Amino acid sequence: MRIQCQIKRPLVLTIDLEVQGFTVLLGPSGSGKTTLLRAIAGLEHSQCIPFGNLPPQRRSVGYLPQGYGLFPHLRAWQNVAFALRASRQNRKKLALEQLARVGLDGFADQFPATLSGGQQQRVALARALARQPKLLLLDEPTSSLDRLIRDTVITELASLIHEFQIPTLAVSHDPQIAASADRVAVLADGKIAQQGTAEKMFTEPATIQIARLVGFQNFVSGQIEKSSNDHLVVRVGETFLRTGTNMGARAHDPVMVAIRAEDIRVTDRDITDKPPLNTFRTEIAGLRPEGSKIRLWVEHPLSLEILVPRRQIKEAPLSVGCPLTLTIDPRDSWVLPTQDHSDGNALGR
Amino acid sequence: MIWQRRTIYLIGSLGLAFLILPFFGLISATNWHEFHLVSGDLQALMNSLAFTGCAMLVVMLLGTPVAFWMARHEFRGKNIAEFLVLAPLLTPPLAMGILLASLYGPYGWIGQTLGFESLSNTPAAFVLAQVYGSCPYYIVTARAAFEAVPKELEEVALTLGKSPWQCFISVTLPLARLGLAAGLGLAWVRALGEFGIVLIIAYYPQGMPVKLWVNLQDVGLRAVYPLLWVFFLVAMPIPLLLGFISRRGRSIKVL
Numbered sequence: 001m002r003i004q005c006q007i008k009r010p011l012v013l014t015i016d017l018e019v020q021g022f023t024v025l026l027g028p029s030g031s032g033k034t035t036l037l038r039a040i041a042g043l044e045h046s047q048c049i050p051f052g053n054l055p056p057q058r059r060s061v062g063y064l065p066q067g068y069g070l071f072p073h074l075r076a077w078q079n080v081a082f083a084l085r086a087s088r089q090n091r092k093k094l095a096l097e098q099l100a101r102v103g104l105d106g107f108a109d110q111f112p113a114t115l116s117g118g119q120q121q122r123v124a125l126a127r128a129l130a131r132q133p134k135l136l137l138l139d140e141p142t143s144s145l146d147r148l149i150r151d152t153v154i155t156e157l158a159s160l161i162h163e164f165q166i167p168t169l170a171v172s173h174d175p176q177i178a179a180s181a182d183r184v185a186v187l188a189d190g191k192i193a194q195q196g197t198a199e200k201m202f203t204e205p206a207t208i209q210i211a212r213l214v215g216f217q218n219f220v221s222g223q224i225e226k227s228s229n230d231h232l233v234v235r236v237g238e239t240f241l242r243t244g245t246n247m248g249a250r251a252h253d254p255v256m257v258a259i260r261a262e263d264i265r266v267t268d269r270d271i272t273d274k275p276p277l278n279t280f281r282t283e284i285a286g287l288r289p290e291g292s293k294i295r296l297w298v299e300h301p302l303s304l305e306i307l308v309p310r311r312q313i314k315e316a317p318l319s320v321g322c323p324l325t326l327t328i329d330p331r332d333s334w335v336l337p338t339q340d341h342s343d344g345n346a347l348g349r
Numbered sequence: 350m351i352w353q354r355r356t357i358y359l360i361g362s363l364g365l366a367f368l369i370l371p372f373f374g375l376i377s378a379t380n381w382h383e384f385h386l387v388s389g390d391l392q393a394l395m396n397s398l399a400f401t402g403c404a405m406l407v408v409m410l411l412g413t414p415v416a417f418w419m420a421r422h423e424f425r426g427k428n429i430a431e432f433l434v435l436a437p438l439l440t441p442p443l444a445m446g447i448l449l450a451s452l453y454g455p456y457g458w459i460g461q462t463l464g465f466e467s468l469s470n471t472p473a474a475f476v477l478a479q480v481y482g483s484c485p486y487y488i489v490t491a492r493a494a495f496e497a498v499p500k501e502l503e504e505v506a507l508t509l510g511k512s513p514w515q516c517f518i519s520v521t522l523p524l525a526r527l528g529l530a531a532g533l534g535l536a537w538v539r540a541l542g543e544f545g546i547v548l549i550i551a552y553y554p555q556g557m558p559v560k561l562w563v564n565l566q567d568v569g570l571r572a573v574y575p576l577l578w579v580f581f582l583v584a585m586p587i588p589l590l591l592g593f594i595s596r597r598g599r600s601i602k603v604l
Contacts, residue, residue, distance in 0.1 A: 041508050056507040069505035073523045082519070083509035131510055 001135060001167045006047040007032070007039050013190050017169075019135065022161045024178040024198075025171045026213045027187035033171035036187070037063065037137045040169070062128030062136040062166075067144050068120050070112035076123045077108035083131040098126045102160060117145045118153040122160075129164055136161070138170035142177055154180050175215040178202075186210045204246075208256055208336055216258040217305045221338065224253045231330055239301040242278050243333040256336045261295070261307040263332035267325045268313060278328045284320055294318065298326070379574040386579070387572045393560035394579055397541055400472060400556060404479035404540045405533060411480070412487040412536075413529075417517070419488075420495035438485040442545020445481060449550045453477060468550070475551035479540035482547075487536040494528020495521065527596070534588030541584045557583075 005015040013032045017025070027033045039046035041063040042056035051059045070079050081095035099108055102122040112120055121141065128136060141157060142150050158180040161168045170177065171187075178184045178198060185195035186205075194206045205211040208219055222236035232249055234241045234257055243257055271281055286297035294313070296306040306326070415434065419427070437445055452459055453474060455467040468474040498521050506516040522529070544558040552559060557580050564572040 038504075041504075043504050043507070056504070057510050057512055059508070061508060063505065063508040065501050065505060067501075069499075069501050071502060071506075071520060071524075082506070082511075085510075127509065 001050070003040060003135075003169075004049040005036060005039055007035060007044065009045065010035060011190065013039075013187075015187075015192060017185055017192055018183065018195060019167045019169045021182035022158050022168050022170070022180070023183040023185065024181035025169060025185045025187055026173065026175065026178055027171065028213065029173055031187050032190065033173075033187055034066075034139055037139050037169070037171055040135070041137055060131070060134045062131065062133035064121070064124045064128055064136075064138045064141065066140045068124035070120055070124055070127075072112055075109050075111055076104065076115065079112065079123055080127045080130050083127055095126075095130070098130050099123070101129075101164075102126045116149075118149055118156070121145075121153065121157070125157075125160060129166065133166060136166050136168040138168060140172055140174075141170050142172065142174055150176070173213070175202075175213065178214065184214070186213055204334060205258070205336070208258070211258045211334070211336060215260060216334070217261040218257075218259040218264075219336075220257045220259070220302055220304070222255060222257060224249055224251050224255055224335075227251050232335055234335065236302060239280070241302070241328070241333070242330045243335050244331050246335040249335055254338045256338050258334045258336055259304070259328060259332060261305045263329070264304060264306045264308075265327040265329075266296070266306060266308045266313055267327075268323070269325055270323070271325055276327070278330060280326045282324055282326060284318065284322045284324055286320060287318060296324070298324065375574065375577060378570075379578070380571055383571060384575055386575050387564060387568055389555065390560060390564075390576050390579070393555050393557050393576070394583065396475070396554050397556035397558075398583065400475045400554075401479060401537060401540045403472075404476045404483065405537055407476065407480045408484045408487050408536050408540070409533065412484050412491060412532075416488045416491035416532075417495050417521070420492045421500070434488050435485055437481045442482065442543070443549065446478065446546040446549025449474075449478060449481060449546060454550065470551055470553045472551075472554060475547060475554060475556065478546040478550050479543050482543040482545075483536035483539040486539050487532040490532030490535060491525070491529050494525040494532065497528065498524040530591040530594070534591045537587050537591075538584055541580075 001019045003015065003017045003019060005013065005017075007013040007015075011032050013036055015036055017023075025033060025036070035044055038044040040048055040051065041061050042051065042054060042059050043063075047053075051061070056063075071082065074082065077092060077095040077099060080098050081091040084091045084094050086094055096105065096108055099105055102125055104119060104122055104126070107115060107119060107123075112123065115123065125136075138157075142154060145153050154177050170181070172178065179202070181198045183195065184198045184201035186193045186201070186209075188207075188209055194201065194210050201210075202214050205214050205216070211219070220234075220236050220241070222234040222241065224232055225235045225240060226233040227245075227249055230245060232243045232245055234243055234255060236257070241257060249255065271279055275281075280301055282298040282300055282302075284296055285299045288295045289310075290307070292311075293307055293309055296308060298304050298306065304326070419431065419434070424430075440448070450469060451457055453468040454460070455469065457467070460467055468477065502520050502524070503516045506520045507513065511519065541556075542558055544562070547556065548559060548562070555563065557576065561573055561576055561580070564576060
C-alpha cells in the first residue's frame with residue numbers, strides 16, 4: 001500500500017511511503033513519526049492518499065498508540081468487542097475468537113491493568129484487527145515493554161502480523177524492531193530519507209544519519225586511496241582500511257566508513273611481523289561492562305567503539321591501557337559520502 | 350520525625366474538632382422531649398426533594414456539555430468563559446436572587462419577550478434559583494473529571510469506528526463517572542441548602558431552608574431543631590450514596 005501524506009501542523013511533513021507486510025519507520029524523536037501515524041488515522045489535519053479527508057471513524061485503519069490505549073473500565077474481551085458490530089451473544093463469541101487468535105483465550109475476563117505489557121499489546125492488536133482494517137498503525141510498539149521480554153514480543157508481533165496478512169506500519173526509534181521487519185523506512189527532515197527492504201537498509205544506509213538509526217556506532221573519516229570492483233581501500237590518517245564497495249565511490253573522494261560496534265572482532269593475541277588484512281594493534285582507552293557483553297573504546301590508530309561478548313575475551317586482562325588486537329571484516333564496513341549536512345556531529349564521537 | 354508527626358496529628362485533630370463542633374451543639378441543644386415537626390414542615394421536605402431532583406436534572410443537562418467543552422477544546426476567550434462559569438458562584442446569593450428577579454420576575458425582559466408575566470414564587474423559579482446556585486460547582490468538578498480521561502482513549506475509540514457521540518457515551522462518561530458523581534453530590538447539597546437566591550425569587554413554594562427561617566421567626570428555636578435534623582438526614586445520604594455507587598467496581602485500576 002502506497003501512502004502519500006501532506007501535513008502542515010504541528011510540523012511540516014511530506015511523505016511518500018510504501019507499506020508492505022511489516023514495515024518499520026525509523027526516525028529520531030521529534031521527527032514527526034507519531035504525527036504521521038495520527039494523520040494517517042485521521043486524528044491530525046492532513047491530506048493523505050488513500051484516505052483523503054475522511055473522519056477517523058470512517059477510515060479502515062487500526063491504530064495502536066504508545067501504551068496501546070486499552071479501555072481500563074472494560075475487560076479484555078469487552079475491549080475487543082468494542083469495535084464489533086454484531087448481536088449481543090455474537091459479539092462475545094467473536095471477541096473470544098479474536099483473543100484466541102492472539103493466544104489470549106485464558107485472559108478474556110481480566111481488566112487491562114492486570115495484564116502484562118505484551119499481553120496488553122496483543123489485546124489492543126486483537127481489538128484493532130476485529131474491525132478488519134486495511135492498514136495497521138503501531139506507535140512505538142516496544143516502548144512500554146521491559147528489556148527482558150522485548151525481543152520475544154517483537155518476534156511474536158512480527159509473526160502475528162504475517163499471520164493476519166494486514167499491511168502494518170510501525171514507527172520506532174529502536175533498530176531492534178526494524179531488524180524483524182520486511183521493509184524499513186527512515187524519516188528525517190520532514191520526508192522519507194530512504195526506504196527499502198530491511199536487509200538493504202541495515203547494510204547499505206544512504207547517509208550517516210540513517211546509518212546511526214539502523215545501529216551503526218562508528219564513523220571513521222578518511223579518503224579513498226584505491227577503488228576496485230569488489231573492494232575499496234580507504235586511508236585513515238596513517239592507516240589503511242579495506243572496505244566493501246559502494247557504487248559511485250571514486251579514488252580521492254573524502255568518505256566516512258561506518259562500522260557496527262558488534263562487528264569488530266577482538267583478540268588479545270599479538271600480531272606477527274606482517275599483520276593480516278584490516279588488523280590493528282591498539283590499547284583499551286575505556287570500557288564498560290554491559291551484561292554478557294563489554295563495551296570498549298580505543299583511540300589509535302582508529303577511534304572506535306566496540307561491543308564484544310565477554311566469553312570471546314575471557315582470558316584477556318581487561319582494563320584501561322591493556323593491549324588488544326582488532327580485526328574488521330571488509331564486508332562489515334560500509335562507505336558513505338561525507339556530505340551529510342543534516343548531521344554535523346557525524347565526525348566525532 | 351516522630352514529634353513532627355505528632356504535632357501535625359494534634360493540629361489536624363483540633364482543626365477537625367473545631368469544624369464539627371456546631372454539630373455536637375445541635376445534639377445538646379435539641380429538646381428531645383418535645384421533638385416534633387410543625388405544620389408545613391413535611392410539605393417543605395417534599396418540595397425540597399422534588400425541586401432539587403428537577404434542578405439536578407437541569408444541572409446535568411446544562412452543565413455536562415459546558416464542562417466537556419471546557420475540558421476538551423481550546424478557544425479564544427476561554428479564560429473569560431471560565432470566569433463566567435464562576436460568576437454565579439462569586440456573586441453573593443442575595444444579589445444573585447435580585448438579578449434573577451429582575452430577569453425572570455415581573456417586568457423582567459425575558460418574561461416580556463417570551464410572553465409570561467413573572468416566574469416569581471412558582472416551582473419553576475425555585476428550580477431556577479437552585480440551578481444558578483449549584484451549577485458552577487458541578488461544572489468545575491465535572492470539567493476536572495473530563496480532563497482526567499486520557500484524550501488518547503477517545504481517539505482510539507474513534508479509530509475503532511465509533512462516532513464522537515458514541516465515544517463520549519461509551520468511553521468518556523464511564524471513565525469520568527467518579528468525578529461526575531462527586532460534582533453531582535456537591536451540587537445536590539448546594540441546591541438543597543440554597544437560601545439566599547430562593548428567598549428573593551421563590552419565597553413560595555417553601556423548601557426546607559426557607560421553612561427553617563420561617564419557623565425561627567414564627568415559632569422560635571424549638572421548631573427549628575427537628576426540621577434541621579430532617580434536613581441533615583435527607584441532604585447527607587444522597588451524596589454519600591452517589592459516592593458509594595460510583596466507587597463500587599472501582600477495583601478497576603485506571604492505567
